[in-house]
Amino acid sequence: MKTDSRGFIALIEDDYQKVLKNPKSRISEASIQYLLDIGAITHDQEALYYMGYVEVVNKELKNAYESI
Secondary structure (H helix, E strand, C coil): CCHHHHHHHHHHHHHHHHHHHHHCCCCCCCHHHHHHHHCCCHHHHHHHHCCCHHHHHHHCCCHHHHHC
């Protein structure tokens, strides 16, 4: 998946807002895939997310969103 910064913002903005309200909330598959594509998370971190450790990926989503 290729997209520019504007596409990235549109893609994860809702998930970012959910994570701010509740760090343990689930985010979309599209946001997870985007974080993988840009190298913000590893496949090991993705696996941890699916095993219930959602904070691992949500922290990186928050960091990626705030860095743009």
